[in-house]
Amino acid sequence: MSTHQVMTEKPMVSTDSYQVVHSKSGVFYSEYERKTDLKHQTHYCPGCGHGVIHKLVAEALDDLQVKDHTILVSPVGCSVFAYYYFDVGNVQVAHGRAPAAATGLKRACPDKLVVAYQGDGDLAAIGTAEIVHAANRGEKITVFFVNNAIYGMTGGQMAPTTLVGQRSTTSPWGRRPVNEGFPLHMCEMLASLEAPVYIERVALCDNKNIMRARRAIRKALELQRGGAGFTFVEILSPCPTIWGKDPIEARRWVGEKMVPSFPLNVFRDRKVEIPNNNVPPHKTVAELVEGEGKAGAHVALPHRQHLFHDLGIKIAGFGGQGVLLLGQLLAEMGMREGLEVSWLPSYGPEMRSGSAHCHVCLSKERVGSPLVSRPNVLIAMNEFSLHKFASQVVPGGLIIYSLGHLPEDFSAPQAQVVCIPAAEIADKLGSAKVANVVVMGALLEETECLSPGTAMQVLETKVKNPNLLEMDRKALDAGRVYIDHTVAVGAVTQADGFAQ
Amino acid sequence: MRQLCKGNVAVIKGAMLAGCGAYYGYPITPASEIAEAAALYLPEYGGTFVQAESETASINMVYGASCAGVRVMTASSGPGLSLMQEGISYLAGAELPCVIVDVMRGGPGLGNIAPEQSDYFAMVKGGGHGNYRNLVVAPASVQEMADLTILAFELADKYRNPAIVLTDGFVGQMMEPLDLEFREIVAPEKPWAVKGTGETRKNMVSSIYLESDDLEEHQRRMEAKYIRAQQMETRSEEYCTSDAELVVVGFGIVSRILRSAVDEARKQGIKVGLFRPITLWPFPSQELAETALRAQRVLVVELSNGQMLEDVRLALDGKRPIEFYGRVGGNVPSIEELVAKIEEHVTAAV
Amino acid sequence: MSGQARGKVSIDIEECKGCGLCVESCPPKCLELAPELSHSGVHPARYTGHDCTACGICFYCCPEPGAITVYRLAAPPKAPVPQVQTRGEHAPAL
Numbered sequence: 001m002s003t004h005q006v007m008t009e010k011p012m013v014s015t016d017s018y019q020v021v022h023s024k025s026g027v028f029y030s031e032y033e034r035k036t037d038l039k040h041q042t043h044y045c046p047g048c049g050h051g052v053i054h055k056l057v058a059e060a061l062d063d064l065q066v067k068d069h070t071i072l073v074s075p076v077g078c079s080v081f082a083y084y085y086f087d088v089g090n091v092q093v094a095h096g097r098a099p100a101a102a103t104g105l106k107r108a109c110p111d112k113l114v115v116a117y118q119g120d121g122d123l124a125a126i127g128t129a130e131i132v133h134a135a136n137r138g139e140k141i142t143v144f145f146v147n148n149a150i151y152g153m154t155g156g157q158m159a160p161t162t163l164v165g166q167r168s169t170t171s172p173w174g175r176r177p178v179n180e181g182f183p184l185h186m187c188e189m190l191a192s193l194e195a196p197v198y199i200e201r202v203a204l205c206d207n208k209n210i211m212r213a214r215r216a217i218r219k220a221l222e223l224q225r226g227g228a229g230f231t232f233v234e235i236l237s238p239c240p241t242i243w244g245k246d247p248i249e250a251r252r253w254v255g256e257k258m259v260p261s262f263p264l265n266v267f268r269d270r271k272v273e274i275p276n277n278n279v280p281p282h283k284t285v286a287e288l289v290e291g292e293g294k295a296g297a298h299v300a301l302p303h304r305q306h307l308f309h310d311l312g313i314k315i316a317g318f319g320g321q322g323v324l325l326l327g328q329l330l331a332e333m334g335m336r337e338g339l340e341v342s343w344l345p346s347y348g349p350e351m352r353s354g355s356a357h358c359h360v361c362l363s364k365e366r367v368g369s370p371l372v373s374r375p376n377v378l379i380a381m382n383e384f385s386l387h388k389f390a391s392q393v394v395p396g397g398l399i400i401y402s403l404g405h406l407p408e409d410f411s412a413p414q415a416q417v418v419c420i421p422a423a424e425i426a427d428k429l430g431s432a433k434v435a436n437v438v439v440m441g442a443l444l445e446e447t448e449c450l451s452p453g454t455a456m457q458v459l460e461t462k463v464k465n466p467n468l469l470e471m472d473r474k475a476l477d478a479g480r481v482y483i484d485h486t487v488a489v490g491a492v493t494q495a496d497g498f499a500q
Numbered sequence: 501m502r503q504l505c506k507g508n509v510a511v512i513k514g515a516m517l518a519g520c521g522a523y524y525g526y527p528i529t530p531a532s533e534i535a536e537a538a539a540l541y542l543p544e545y546g547g548t549f550v551q552a553e554s555e556t557a558s559i560n561m562v563y564g565a566s567c568a569g570v571r572v573m574t575a576s577s578g579p580g581l582s583l584m585q586e587g588i589s590y591l592a593g594a595e596l597p598c599v600i601v602d603v604m605r606g607g608p609g610l611g612n613i614a615p616e617q618s619d620y621f622a623m624v625k626g627g628g629h630g631n632y633r634n635l636v637v638a639p640a641s642v643q644e645m646a647d648l649t650i651l652a653f654e655l656a657d658k659y660r661n662p663a664i665v666l667t668d669g670f671v672g673q674m675m676e677p678l679d680l681e682f683r684e685i686v687a688p689e690k691p692w693a694v695k696g697t698g699e700t701r702k703n704m705v706s707s708i709y710l711e712s713d714d715l716e717e718h719q720r721r722m723e724a725k726y727i728r729a730q731q732m733e734t735r736s737e738e739y740c741t742s743d744a745e746l747v748v749v750g751f752g753i754v755s756r757i758l759r760s761a762v763d764e765a766r767k768q769g770i771k772v773g774l775f776r777p778i779t780l781w782p783f784p785s786q787e788l789a790e791t792a793l794r795a796q797r798v799l800v801v802e803l804s805n806g807q808m809l810e811d812v813r814l815a816l817d818g819k820r821p822i823e824f825y826g827r828v829g830g831n832v833p834s835i836e837e838l839v840a841k842i843e844e845h846v847t848a849a850v
Numbered sequence: 851m852s853g854q855a856r857g858k859v860s861i862d863i864e865e866c867k868g869c870g871l872c873v874e875s876c877p878p879k880c881l882e883l884a885p886e887l888s889h890s891g892v893h894p895a896r897y898t899g900h901d902c903t904a905c906g907i908c909f910y911c912c913p914e915p916g917a918i919t920v921y922r923l924a925a926p927p928k929a930p931v932p933q934v935q936t937r938g939e940h941a942p943a944l
Contacts, residue, residue, distance in 0.1 A: 021906060041917075052910065
């Protein structure tokens with residue numbers, strides 16, 4: 001156990017008229033309570049760059065007076081325990097994910113400073129996607145990227161930034177570009193993006209460059225405090241233990257070996273004006289939740305006596321024929337007439353091309369299965385669907401086929417079949433697209449399952465364009481009239497539309 | 501207000517009622533409408549929507565927002581959930597609440613986009629590394645997509661743990677009437693959150709406990725809350741079970757088809773009833789055992805090769821014979837198919 | 851150099867890990883590693899007692915947050931005492 005006494009308050013003026021000018025930052029905890037032992041010093045090895053970077057970050061946060069407004073995101077790597085030291089809000093995250101977590105934090109706390117502190121394995125290997133996309137979105141965070149060309153915490157494996165020829169435990173013969181690729185240059189990569197406002201690479205290789213690092217770190221944080229966008233500082237940093245060098249050699253090695261491979265530069269320093277075309281919030285949750293329901297709620301429902309207890313409808317055809325929409329309209333109408341309803345589509349690639357179908361249940365009671373395996377009504381909008389589904393129709397059920405006559409080889413002895421050339425009728429009205437509404441007219445006329453009045457009410461809420469609405473109204477009427485007067489049943493035209 | 505609503509959209513309507521402040525997600529069939537609804541609605545009232553670069557990023561954005569005390573969610577389907585497992589483990593380890601929706605599709609691998617219930621193990625039993633549990637609710641209707649999303653937010657905050665809404669492509673894609681009226685739902689205080697303020701400066705969110713004793717203590721604390729959840733939070737629904745000789749067990753979309761099958765079978769005089777777990781974790785073992793012990797046998801139906809089946813077996817502990825019927829690959833059994841299975845098992849019992 | 855030095859350095863020998871970076875970095879070479887071992891078994895840095903200019907380089911090169919404290923001789927009584935608000939103001943210009 002250490003007998004060390006930590007000074008909680010440092011004298012600002014010593015007895016012999018000396019004044020403190022450089023001392024431990026108030027952004028550090030005076031004692032590292034979160035450490036299990038040796039609470040008076042860091043867990044870093046002698047000569048480690050992390051300690052220097054921690055001091056530069058702490059000093060800047062102190063000077064910018066943002067200790068109470070900062071959230072530090074610690075990564076996985078040697079700096080996983082950054083929260084031991086920084087007396088700010090602390091969050092520790094999964095390997096490589098700091099920019100994603102920082103995104104969630106910054107969006108939640110837009111006026112706070114969110115600082116992600118990451119190593120090379122964390123940022124440039126496992127977290128490459130997260131850093132690139134956070135930078136590309138221009139997240140208003142600051143990322144300190146500590147590049148020591150090696151995996152320190154796990155004992156010296158190759159990093160994405162390991163130099164060509166540099167030995168590591170997983171590149172024991174030295175990094176060979178033919179096998180391991182070249183070192184990744186993160187500043188240069190990120191500088192190809194539009195959104196970042198500040199990108200600089202600095203090195204802890206000598207006194208002068210340490211002071212440059214100090215300025216870069218301060219600048220990045222200051223920019224964030226001012227509300228600027230994505231700021232990024234890469235710090236080439238020594239790892240004496242894993243490199244197998246003493247701290248002084250290691251520091252020199254940063255300058256002599258790393259800097260030539262990772263040139264020091266300000267890669268980006270500009271004000272980026274990102275157009276803010278966000279629509280400001282203007283609705284309440286109540287409006288959004290109740291939404292369309294509210295629009296239809298005031299429509300007086302017709303008092304209808306539904307003649308069925310349950311009605312299962314299957315509608316099938318080509319994608320683009322309005323198959324799914326027709327089903328939705330029927331479900332909506334059923335709901336407005338006080339029925340329990342469900343609508344279940346075929347979904348996915350099918351809805352983009354090829355065939356499409358959906359299931360509609362109308363019931364006086366809670367709908368069990370929304371899947372209609374034995375439909376009372378099949379609406380077949382093409383020949384393929386007719387062949388595919390006709391046999392599923394229950395005995396005494398109805399098939400509405402949206403073509404003028406049945407195919408030669410078709411038979412469905414158990415069902416009544418109604419043919420209606422819906423596309424032709426719709427085309428004459430001005431658009432083949434309303435064929436599905438023509439079919440709906442036929443269904444309503446044939447079965448009287450739902451009221452045409454409800455159909456128009458629903459169409460009025462769905463179709464905003466008055467010309468289209470008028471066409472829909474005509475289509476609905478045309479479908480009904482066709483059934484009334486000229487329906488083709490099976491292969492034979494019958495006055496009442498029913499097969500014998 | 502009654503409105504015809506898609507299951508996936510109802511999730512967001514429920515989330516808005518629950519005060520969801522942020523959604524981070526990545527599109528995938530058959531869950532994409534959840535992201536689309538979030539993109540459409542959340543910014544309208546000041547919420548956040550970000551389309552992330554991956555599900556891995558999504559779940560970590562959720563992690564960040566949850567750290568700040570925001571009610572936050574994401575949604576995906578199987579392949580996306582596989583990518584999220586890392587983040588879910590971290591969320592559980594750091595005791596961060598959030599809601600994750602899994603609109604299950606066919607697997608493994610790319611599988612297909614048709615409904616399956618094959619993520620049961622991954623979601624209910626864990627999936628990520630370490631000792632943790634997810635709170636899992638399983639909606640079977642559009643109404644429940646909203647209601648159980650609200651419940652998931654409440655459970656997540658209550659237990660400081662991820663809550664999963666485990667559903668499937670059919671429930672996500674179907675439309676049904678939705679009754680939702682605005683009501684004030686107040687999220688609990690989160691004094692542990694890290695908000696970048698003086699009051700929260702000493703707070704720290706992490707799942708790392710380097711010392712064995714510390715990690716053990718942390719896990720014991722988590723276990724204690726899981727036991728509490730098991731005692732308090734099980735939910736289930738029964739249908740026609742009071743005189744049932746055969747109890748059929750299914751969740752989500754399967755329970756809907758089973759309900760219709762029970763109606764059909766009863767018309768033929770078969771005494772069959774339905775037990776539907778609403779929470780999959782904690783699993784309503786005691787409720788199921790009480791119901792099943794009144795009957796002679798049990799039939800479990802799933803869109804999987806028998807995953808929930810294991811929990812049913814544990815609940816009944818060998819006291820009743822259990823049969824299983826599963827469809828996979830995106831095939832969903834018809835009512836007739838299930839009636840035939842019910843008949844088969846009743847006949848076998850005679 | 852004679853008389854009182856412009857600055858002085860105090861080193862917390864229990865926090866110091868003896869890496870020697872401060873000794874290497876000090877422009878007037880006024881730091882050295884102590885011959886005796888500290889509690890943690892390293893040769894900690896120490897101020898020779900001469901020639902410190904209070905430049906602060908050692909502070910910035912030292913990886914330990916509180917191992918080094920740098921002092922500057924206060925201005926003569928007649929001059930106003932500068933308020934130390936930000937440590938940054940005294941950072942060495944290089």
